[in-house]
Amino acid sequence: MSISTHPEAAEAFARDEERTAWHDQALWFVRAKRDQVTRAIPEWEALRTLASGIKGHTLSRLDEYLEEFERHAVANGVVVHWAADAEEHNRIILGILRGRGATRLVKSKSMLTEECHLNPYLEANGITVVDSDLGERIVQLNNEAPSHIVMPAIHKRKAEVGALFAEHFGTSPDEDDPGRLADAARGPLREALFGAEVALTGVNFAIAETGGIVICTNEGNADLGIHLAPVHIASMGIEKLIPRVADLGVFLRLLARSATGQPITAYSSHIVAPRTPGQLHLVIVDNGRSEHLGRPEFREALACIRCGACLNTCPVYRRSGGHSYGSTIPGPIGAILSPGIDLAKHASLPFASTLCGSCGDVCPVKIDIPQQLYRWRQIVGRAGLLPAKKRVAMRLLGDALGSQRWYERGGRVARLLLRMVPSWLVRRTAWGRERELPVAPKESFREWYQRSRSE
Amino acid sequence: MSSRQMILDAVRRNRPELRPLPELPTGAVLSEDAVERFAAIIREVGGEAVIASDASAAIQERYPDAQRVLSMVDGDAFPGGSLEGIDLVVLRGALGVVENGAIWVDEASMGHRALPFVTMHLVLVLRAADLVADMHGAYAALRLERDTPGFGVFISGPSKTADIERALVIGAQGPRSLLVVILP
Numbered sequence: 001m002s003i004s005t006h007p008e009a010a011e012a013f014a015r016d017e018e019r020t021a022w023h024d025q026a027l028w029f030v031r032a033k034r035d036q037v038t039r040a041i042p043e044w045e046a047l048r049t050l051a052s053g054i055k056g057h058t059l060s061r062l063d064e065y066l067e068e069f070e071r072h073a074v075a076n077g078v079v080v081h082w083a084a085d086a087e088e089h090n091r092i093i094l095g096i097l098r099g100r101g102a103t104r105l106v107k108s109k110s111m112l113t114e115e116c117h118l119n120p121y122l123e124a125n126g127i128t129v130v131d132s133d134l135g136e137r138i139v140q141l142n143n144e145a146p147s148h149i150v151m152p153a154i155h156k157r158k159a160e161v162g163a164l165f166a167e168h169f170g171t172s173p174d175e176d177d178p179g180r181l182a183d184a185a186r187g188p189l190r191e192a193l194f195g196a197e198v199a200l201t202g203v204n205f206a207i208a209e210t211g212g213i214v215i216c217t218n219e220g221n222a223d224l225g226i227h228l229a230p231v232h233i234a235s236m237g238i239e240k241l242i243p244r245v246a247d248l249g250v251f252l253r254l255l256a257r258s259a260t261g262q263p264i265t266a267y268s269s270h271i272v273a274p275r276t277p278g279q280l281h282l283v284i285v286d287n288g289r290s291e292h293l294g295r296p297e298f299r300e301a302l303a304c305i306r307c308g309a310c311l312n313t314c315p316v317y318r319r320s321g322g323h324s325y326g327s328t329i330p331g332p333i334g335a336i337l338s339p340g341i342d343l344a345k346h347a348s349l350p351f352a353s354t355l356c357g358s359c360g361d362v363c364p365v366k367i368d369i370p371q372q373l374y375r376w377r378q379i380v381g382r383a384g385l386l387p388a389k390k391r392v393a394m395r396l397l398g399d400a401l402g403s404q405r406w407y408e409r410g411g412r413v414a415r416l417l418l419r420m421v422p423s424w425l426v427r428r429t430a431w432g433r434e435r436e437l438p439v440a441p442k443e444s445f446r447e448w449y450q451r452s453r454s455e
Numbered sequence: 456m457s458s459r460q461m462i463l464d465a466v467r468r469n470r471p472e473l474r475p476l477p478e479l480p481t482g483a484v485l486s487e488d489a490v491e492r493f494a495a496i497i498r499e500v501g502g503e504a505v506i507a508s509d510a511s512a513a514i515q516e517r518y519p520d521a522q523r524v525l526s527m528v529d530g531d532a533f534p535g536g537s538l539e540g541i542d543l544v545v546l547r548g549a550l551g552v553v554e555n556g557a558i559w560v561d562e563a564s565m566g567h568r569a570l571p572f573v574t575m576h577l578v579l580v581l582r583a584a585d586l587v588a589d590m591h592g593a594y595a596a597l598r599l600e601r602d603t604p605g606f607g608v609f610i611s612g613p614s615k616t617a618d619i620e621r622a623l624v625i626g627a628q629g630p631r632s633l634l635v636v637i638l639p
Contacts, residue, residue: 026621041554043480053477060474063466076605082459134627135618151618158620178622189628194539194573210603220572220614220629227569227606228538238462245599246479249591252609253554263496263555264590264611266629267572273605275568286462294469 005348005387007430010320013155023155024318030151031312033261034362041253050250052366055303058241059293065208065241066284072211073282076273083285086116089235092283093118093200094125096233102197104128108215108222109136110202111149111306112235112285115328130192132221134185141168147322149329150259150308155321189221199225203236203282204305205251208243212272213282216255216265223269232274233281238289239302251305254364258307292340297375301336303365310359310369316352325349332359336372339380347385350376408444415440482592489553490583490637496556500612501625502633510545510580510636517634518543518576525570528580533566544574548581548635550596552609554589558635559597561607568606572614577630579610582638 014020038044058065070080083089089112097105105127107113119129119140131140135152139145141164146152153161158176166173169184193199201222205214213234215222226232242251248268256262274280293299311317311331322330327338327346335349350373353359359369380386386394400410418440426432443451456464486492494504507513510528518524525534526545546565548558558579562568571577587593599607614629625631 029621046480050477050479053474056471056474057476060471062470063463066463066466082457082462084458084461088458132628133618134616138618151621153618154621156619158622161619178619179624181619182616182624182627186626186628193628209600212599212603218614219616219627221627223572223608224569224628227567227572238466243476244479246591246594249479249482249589249594253590260617262611263500264552264557264609266500266610266612266614268557268609268611270599270604270607270609272603275606284462286458286465290462290465290469293466293471296471299469299471 004326006320006324006326006352007348009324009326010316010352013321013324014319019155019157020319020321022157023321026154027312027318030261031309031362034258034309034312037257037261037263041257047250047254048364048366051254051305051364052303054242054247054250055365056300058243059239059299059302062238062241062293065243066238068208069206069211069241070284072209074211076211077280078211078274079279079281081281081283083283083287085287086285089116089283089285089287090118090121093233093235094122094127096231096281097122097127097198100197100231102127102231104130104196105198105200106130106132106192106196106225106229107136107200108202108217108225109133109152110200110235111146111328112202112237113200114145115287116235116285130189132189132193132225133217133219134182134189137185137189138164145323145328147330148308148311149306149331155323190224193221193224194228196225196229198231198233199229200233200235201226203234203240204255205242205248206236206240207245207248208241210245210272212245212270214248214252215269215271216252216267217269218262218266220267223267226271227275230277231279231281232271233283234271235283235285237285237287239304255305255307258309258362258364288341292337295340298336298340298372300367301333301369301372303367304333304337305365307364309362309364313358313362315354315356315358320352325352332369332373333367336367336369336376339376343380343383344385347380347383350374350380408446411444415444480591482590482595483588485553485586485588489586489588490639493551493553493556493586494635494637496553497612497633497635500556501615501623502556502612502635504635504637506583506637506639508639510578510638513636514543514545514578514634518578521576525566525574527564527566527570530564531566533570538567538569538573541570541574543576543578544570545578545580546571548579548610549585550593551581551586551635551637552588552590552593553586555611556635557590557593557609557611559593559607559609561604563604565606571608571610572629574630576632576634577610577613578634578636580636580638
């Protein structure tokens with residue numbers, strides 16, 4: 001079985017140095033904006049603690065909150081569906097479309113439908129899918145997956161978008177002005193939204209005490225879809241629950257500031273009942289989440305509100321691009337969620353990190369991402385999924401660091417090798433490509449200490 | 456067994472020990488310069504804000520060429536007709552949030568749920584007395600858990616996107632501009 005590991009895929013991305021540098025800077029800019037707006041909130045740290053506490057509590061009584069949510073949603077006239085896995089989710093949605101005789105689905109942003117691979121499933125069943133978020137539309141037209149959970153097309157340069165739009169929207173092939181390109185997409189996207197029979201959205205928060213859902217967006221496409229189409233389908237993972245409406249006060253203060261550095265998204269839509277006339281279908285999806293809840297060391301990751309702050313700050317993500325992760329959710333949060341879905345396939349992801357801790361520092365719900373990355377490494381190692389070179393190197397290092405005799409001998413050998421190994425050989429290793437080896441000291445610290453003390 | 460039962464059983468089996476539900480903050484006190492700060496943040500998020508006692512005059516001045524205008528400020532019902540080709544929609548905002556420029560508009564004051572989104576330009580009219588400092592104050596004032604509208608939305612600025620090279624473009628799929636008229 002040949003699975004491209006993160007280092008392999010990252011190497012391909014990083015070969016384009018100009019793009020990599022731009023990608024790195026573009027995301028760092030978002031991180032800097034996030035810092036600026038969060039510093040304007042003196043109680044920021046208290047908000048993070050609150051958010052973590054609310055999510056922690058909800059997960060500890062998630063079954064009860066799901067039942068309470070369902071009870072209220074049904075009373076509000078919402079049709080509630082439950083999907084154990086991606087396949088069932090997709091089947092339910094196709095069923096709703098077929099029941100209406102609909103041949104087209106207009107979607108707004110939803111990472112869950114990416115996780116379920118809904119688009120290819122519907123297309124194979126004769127349904128046309130139009131992603132109506134601009135970034136999603138760009139990656140859809142280019143037959144790609146989003147490379148970022150908030151900025152789906154962040155890996156694309158404006159000239160590439162221009163070439164794509166020339167092909168699909170008839171703009172000039174030389175057009176690369178973001179304003180004019182966005183404007184060129186506005187017409188066709190609004191046309192699709194106005195003619196929509198069924199509109200699908202994701203869910204940012206589901207409120208147990210009212211049975212309502214909240215969707216946070218900037219472009220207006222989600223609301224255009226759901227208030228114009230006779231049928232609204234909302235797909236949500238079971239972890240989107242929060243107990244009270246007032247909890248939104250905490251989460252809406254954190255979400256956009258963490259995600260894009262905005263004080264709040266342009267639209268925070270609170271949908272409780274279907275419009276009249278109209279239908280609202282809610283699909284509540286498990287797809288491995290309940291199993292993840294049973295992993296005490298990792299369950300905290302289910303508190304994630306998908307802001308993307310950990311991606312923007314991660315030195316590895318910024319320089320390797322979202323597609324290099326080979327998982328629906330890339331970046332640090334993807335690297336701790338994906339091994340729970342398929343450990344062998346995603347075995348390289350917990351190592352796509354320097355363990356610098358920045359992801360944990362910016363997380364609005366205080367998920368200890370670095371600690372979880374570290375724990376997944378142990379599990380990958382124990383499962384025998386480390387690459388052979390790393391496995392041997394780790395064993396040797398473990399032996400050397402575990403015994404004073406071997407440590408001293410190892411040090412002597414290393415000092416000797418430092419003098420002998422030619423630098424061209426070192427440069428051929430992944431570690432040595434960008435590094436110069438230090439000048440070998442004549443003696444170890446221990447030797448120096450003993451000599452100096454006796455003098 | 457139904458998927459519903461399977462999911463709920465698995466969650467019950469795997470859930471951690473009960474953790475306490477934290478108390479929520481009640482919200483900060485409104486500052487003396489709240490109106491100015493509210494207007495400033497609306498401009499920051501790409502909107503326009505004026506403080507004016509005559510809303511109609513302010514709207515006329517900003518949008519003199521608007522042809523098809525729908526004003527719902529007096530509790531009007533949606534008069535019907537196409538939702539396409541609307542130049543200007545004027546709605547009453549129930550509450551404004553100083554920290555982020557967000558304005559709450561619920562279904563009852565929209566006429567039609569799609570109006571704030573289909574229109575080319577949107578005007579929200581809000582009384583200065585209806586400002587709160589932050590989102591905690593907003594939810595405390597709105598009491599949505601008791602008085603739950605079928606649909607309501609916080610609107611902060613016009614529709615926007617930054618999906619092409621992070622360049623901010625005002626006017627994505629929704630309104631191209633937002634004017635907030637604050638009645639003193």
